[in-house]
Amino acid sequence: MDxxxxxxxxxxxxxxxxxxNYVLNKFLGICPxxxxxxxxxxAFGMSCAVTVVMVIATAVTxxxxxYLLVPQGLGYLQTIVFILVIAALVQLLETVLRKYMPxxxxxxxxxxxxxxxxxxxxxxxxxxxxxxxxxxxFGYVQSLVNAFGSGIGFLxxxxxxxxxxxxxxxxxxxxxxxxxxxxxxxxSLVAVSFLGFNGLVxxxx
Amino acid sequence: MExxxxxxxxxxxxxxKENPVLRLILGCCATLAVTTAxxxxxxxxxxxxxxxxxSNAAISLLRNVIPNKxxxxxxxxIIAGFVTVVQLFIKAFSPALDTALGxxxxxxxVNCIILGRAEMFASKNKVLPxxxxxxxxxxxxxxxxxxxxxxxxxxxxxxxxxxxxxSGFMEPIIIFLLPPGGFFVFGMLIALAGKLSKEGRAxxxxxxxxxPLAASCSKINEKEGKGAAE
Numbered sequence: 449m450d451x452x453x454x455x456x457x458x459x460x461x462x463x464x465x466x467x468x469n470y471v472l473n474k475f476l477g478i479c480p481x482x483x484x485x486x487x488x489x490x491a492f493g494m495s496c497a498v499t500v501v502m503v504i505a506t507a508v509t510x511x512x513x514x515y516l517l518v519p520q521g522l523g524y525l526q527t528i529v530f531i532l533v534i535a536a537l538v539q540l541l542e543t544v545l546r547k548y549m550p551x552x553x554x555x556x557x558x559x560x561x562x563x564x565x566x567x568x569x570x571x572x573x574x575x576x577x578x579x580x581x582x583x584x585x586f587g588y589v590q591s592l593v594n595a596f597g598s599g600i601g602f603l604x605x606x607x608x609x610x611x612x613x614x615x616x617x618x619x620x621x622x623x624x625x626x627x628x629x630x631x632x633x634x635x636s637l638v639a640v641s642f643l644g645f646n647g648l649v650x651x652x653x
Numbered sequence: 654m655e656x657x658x659x660x661x662x663x664x665x666x667x668x669x670k671e672n673p674v675l676r677l678i679l680g681c682c683a684t685l686a687v688t689t690a691x692x693x694x695x696x697x698x699x700x701x702x703x704x705x706x707x708s709n710a711a712i713s714l715l716r717n718v719i720p721n722k723x724x725x726x727x728x729x730x731i732i733a734g735f736v737t738v739v740q741l742f743i744k745a746f747s748p749a750l751d752t753a754l755g756x757x758x759x760x761x762x763v764n765c766i767i768l769g770r771a772e773m774f775a776s777k778n779k780v781l782p783x784x785x786x787x788x789x790x791x792x793x794x795x796x797x798x799x800x801x802x803x804x805x806x807x808x809x810x811x812x813x814x815x816x817x818x819x820s821g822f823m824e825p826i827i828i829f830l831l832p833p834g835g836f837f838v839f840g841m842l843i844a845l846a847g848k849l850s851k852e853g854r855a856x857x858x859x860x861x862x863x864x865p866l867a868a869s870c871s872k873i874n875e876k877e878g879k880g881a882a883e
Contacts, residue, residue, distance in 0.1 A: 472832055473832050474686070474832075475681075475682050475685040475686035475832065475835065476682055476686075476760075477682070478681040478682045478685060479681060479682070479765065482678075482681065524737060524740075524741060525737070526759070527733050527736055527737050527740065527759040527762055528730065528733040528734060528737060531729055531730075531733050531762050531763070532726070532729070532730065532733075535726055535729060564725075564729075565729075565763045565765065565768060566763065567682050567760045567763045567764075570759070570760060570762065570763055571756055571760060574756050574759060574760075575756055578755075578756065623854060624844050624847065624848050624854065624855070625840075625844050625855070626854065626855070627847075627854065627855045627856055628678060628840070628843050628855050628856055629840040629841070629843050629844035629847070629855050630840070631840070632836050632837070632839050632840030632843065633836070633837060633840045633841075635836040635840075636833040636834070636835075636836035636837040636840065637833070639831075639832045639833040639836055640828075640833045642832075643831060643832075643833065
């Protein structure tokens with residue numbers, strides 16, 4: 449692997465975290481972002497589980513789509529196949545973790561069932577294929593790096609936002625805005641800060 | 654006569670009292686992502702309503718056949734089937750809408766409104782009320798998205814449905830079309846809906862009680878509670 453290839457992978461990784469952040473730029477995975485970001489440690493656990501599932505799901509669905517569905521002319525079955533593969537994977541991961549890695553299971557296990565219907569996971573498996581269709585050099589390795597970066601981007605957004613929300617607890621908020629509205633306005637401000645990264649990765653390339 | 658009123662009630666509850674977006678806070682991803690223009694909001698709303706009505710009908714018909722243990726995977730498969738139908742239909746007849754909605758079209762599959770209604774309503778009720786429930790929820794979803802789409806398009810581009818409204822009156826505020834504007838307008842609309850509701854306030858958190866996975870979520874909340882106590 450030459451230097452240029454490594455540089456491209458680093459750029460893909462950084463882009464997935466900063467400029468194409470799943471939560472703050474693409475609006476994927478908003479439910480856990482709003483629901484599980486109240487405390488720092490649950491936000492961290494949830495994001496780790498999402499990252500793991502994102503990478504594994506992409507590792508399985510990419511070859512499945514490229515080498516099985518497309519040659520057979522079954523590309524239109526993408527949605528059904530992917531959601532079932534993700535559901536099965538999550539179930540498998542849960543069983544394996546419970547049997548062989550109980551400490552990890554007690555840390556991540558409770559988040560796993562929630563991830564089946566997390567649109568960020570289904571989203572990443574489809575978006576990497578879309579990118580691959582637009583740019584033939586975006587292959588399997590690039591897709592995996594993108595999936596991992598997206599997971600880390602999710603983690604960064606969750607942790608930043610958990611910090612913001614802990615501060616919000618002590619604030620005197622008008623009654624109408626208590627609860628979700630102020631959370632969303634805070635999310636809007638965090639998203640503004642992420643707009644600042646626009647164009648950063650284009651320069652790296 | 655009484656049954657008719659009951660059906661009308663099933664229909665209207667989804668639009669006002671239990672509006673899926675503004676009161677139950679379900680399906681936030683799609684709501685935030687595709688509301689940069691009012692026409693996209695209508696397209697997404699119509700696609701979701703179709704899937705919601707069909708999946709509610711199918712699940713209600715099959716409610717005595719599907720074993721309880723595998724019901725969630727079964728529901729997801731049924732929903733994914735209808736989503737594929739909508740996807741192919743929109744690709745064929747409105748490629749522009751397909752491009753505008755992008756990945757959010759297949760992501761209707763994981764829209765928690767649909768799985769939520771399947772679990773909370775269709776799996777327990779007869780076919781006709783389930784269809785009406787799906788229709789009401791779909792219309793409520795579309796109306797909320799349309800409201801957001803109009804606000805964001807008006808402020809962000811100065812147009813409504815592509816027609817120039819604010820030209821010459823004020824410069825468009827582009828940030829309303831960008832992600833931060835989406836979060837901001839959504840927060841404002843939830844606050845407004847909360848103020849106008851009977852409770853007089855916005856919901857505390859997302860619509861977990863209406864989500865089929867609430868059982869596993871409550872474990873997280875327990876953990877949060879324990880963490881706070883420590």
